[in-house]
Amino acid sequence: MRESFVAQRHKTVKSSLMEQVAELSKGMDDLIDLSIGDPDFTTPAPILEAGYKDALAGYTHYSPGKGYPDVIQAVVDTYKNDLGIAIGPENVIIVASGDYASFQAAFATIDPGDEVLIPDPSFMCYQYHVKYSGGVPVMVPTGPEDGWRFKAKEAEKYVTEKTKGIYICTPNNPTGACLHPEDLQEIYELAEKYDLLIYSDEIYTAFSYDVPFQSMLSVPGAAKRTVVINSMSKNYVATGARLGWVIAPKEIIGAIAMEGLHMVYSAPSISQRMARFALTEGKPYMAPIMAEFKERMFKTAERINKIPHLHVPSPPPGTFYLFVDVRETGLSDLEFALKVLKDAHVALVPGSDFGDCGAGFVRICATVGLPKLMEAMDRIEALGL
Ligand SMILES: Cc1ncc(COP(=O)(O)O)c(C=O)c1O
Structure with missing residues (x-):
């Protein structure tokens, strides 16, 4: 044996x-x-009740692979109304949690040997999502002297010809650091210079105290090379719902949808109904x-x-x-x-x-x-x- x-x-x-x-x-x-x-x-009870009510009305089946259209629309509207960012429904897929969003984003875009830059310290799962996808995580130091802000200048020192992507998370787990508009701009410029994909974890948008939260998508030109990871877990205190979403260029959404089809088929339907209510009426x-x-x-x-x-x-x-x-x-x-x-x-x-x-x-x-x-x-x- x-x-x-x-x-x-x-x-x-x-x-x-x-x-x-x-x-x-x-x-x-x-x-x-x-x-x-x-x-x-x-x-909050109204979010749970919305899921329950919709479940009783029949939302207990598989949803379409990319998610229910009205949940996708709720994500589109949230980015428009809260952040002034225009995305289309074709740029969104609803997935089973933020964790899975990050994993699926990595799995859909990383080839064996690709290197991906990750701020050190950061949410420990990123490096495993990269490794499971056959890639090589490359940790880029951040430190207290810069308030732990991830700096493009530092990241550039770790770029090689194999570098394919760069993870950012603002505000960051565990440091709490918020990227400022100039940080995002410089990271975008780095990504342009070396043709990198940006994985932008935006799961703590409601917890940005230092500066108003700004999405990587708000940087002009960034949308074509950015994959946003987000979920219900923190902003709607709903870790158990296991419900997240990815915003990305259409081609990447297609790849994530294809892998999802063979892994989970669709995100949990009742949690999606909770998300629809949370995003549209939950604030x-x-x-x-x-x-x-x-x-x-x-x-x-x-x-x-x-x-x-x-x-x-x-x-x-x-x-x-x-x-x-x-x-x-x-x-x-x-x-x-x-x-x-x-x-x-x-x-x-x-x-x-x-x-x-x-x-x-x-x-x-x-x-x-x-x-x-x-x-x-x-x-x-x-x-x-
Ligand atoms: C930065 C970050 N991203 C993603 C996740 C995963 O969140 P979930 O899978 O609960 O949506 C967490 C969880 O702690 C996190 O801190």
Whole structure:
């Protein structure tokens, strides 16, 4: 018998530090879990009810492969009304989550050996989406001195003749960094210069505090070489809906539709009905939730900066993550996270989980209410690290 039936490509996938933290925290009754980027809010009832009502009316079948036309139209209208960006329905496909949007975008566009630039640190799945597609992820450093903004000038140092694409994420998980209009312009110019495709993850659009959110699609000329990844998960606190969308040139949408046909056929129909309502009528229900996230972020950042040896940008730039500098404690990010977990029963994620440049930082998710966040900070301060 073979030693293993598992494909070679899986041998390059290492388990995350986040998983290790989750394992170690099992059985802690008083755990304050600030490790997972899953909003604590239940999706607003009217969004859920819209899905339920439509399901009762018969939306329980496969949808068309690219998604229901009125959901596609809702994405088109959202980009037009919220961001002033004109796209056509032929540029949109509804898919099963933002994660899958990124995977499908990579799988549809990357050939074996293609190199793809990825900001370091960033959402850990990008590099695996590139690897699963046969490509080579190339991590491009970002750092606190630039507020973790991904700079085209730095990225250019890593361009080779094999470079095919470049990932951006604004606001960024885990750093919260928001790309400014000039950053986007320079990334676009880099992509033009070397004929690159831009994968633009826009999943945290509602959490941009530093500058108003700007899509890569708003840069004149960028649409022809941009693949936008977005989902219901964060902007509509609906991680369980597993519903996302891709906006891209028609040819790429066609390739994604073809692979989707053979992988999943269509995105979940009931979640699509939720998305239709959320995108067209959901904003008023989201406003108080977004206000609460902002208050949590701003107050927790202030509180963290009062703890000796810990530093974080205040006010925070974006997302619901605080990327805290723990280098002054003399501990590595993993040591810090393990100590805080064992001695204070607070779960955080070591920054190096998101790339080597995250070493010395830990990610705190503002996914519990302020009283719990403050209690977590009190517990950490009491450790005297
Ligand atoms: C930057 C980023 N992109 C994509 C995703 C995937 O989101 P989902 O698959 O829940 O839509 C996440 C999830 O945390 C994320 O942080």
